[in-house]
Amino acid sequence: MINPSSIQLIGSEIAILWTDGAESYYSGEFLRAASPSADNLGERDIFGTQYGGDGPRHFPGVTVTHFEQVGNYAIRFDFSDGHRTGLYTYDYLRRLNTSKPL
Secondary structure: OOOEEEEEEEOOEEEEEEOOOOEEEEEHHHHHHOOOOHHHHOEEOOOOOEEOOOOOOOOOOOOEEEEEEEOOOEEEEEEOOOOOOOEEEHHHHHHHHHHOOO
């Protein structure tokens, strides 16, 4: 697994330097829209009924206000709109980096 060697909040972006030398930059708006939380993505009960995941998809002006590493596998971000659930695994963040629009 590739891990972050450095994580910094620079202006309105999160910058991550990975142990393989790659660098990733994410805006708060992008990370908020990609939150892997049940509130954002929804979740299904045992009968397949979907709950949640029907909220907004765009978060103009939302910034990351704080972050913390969770164990050796994820980062939890605090956003300016009060959202702070959803664990962004390192693998998920790397996949997000390759799918970011230019």
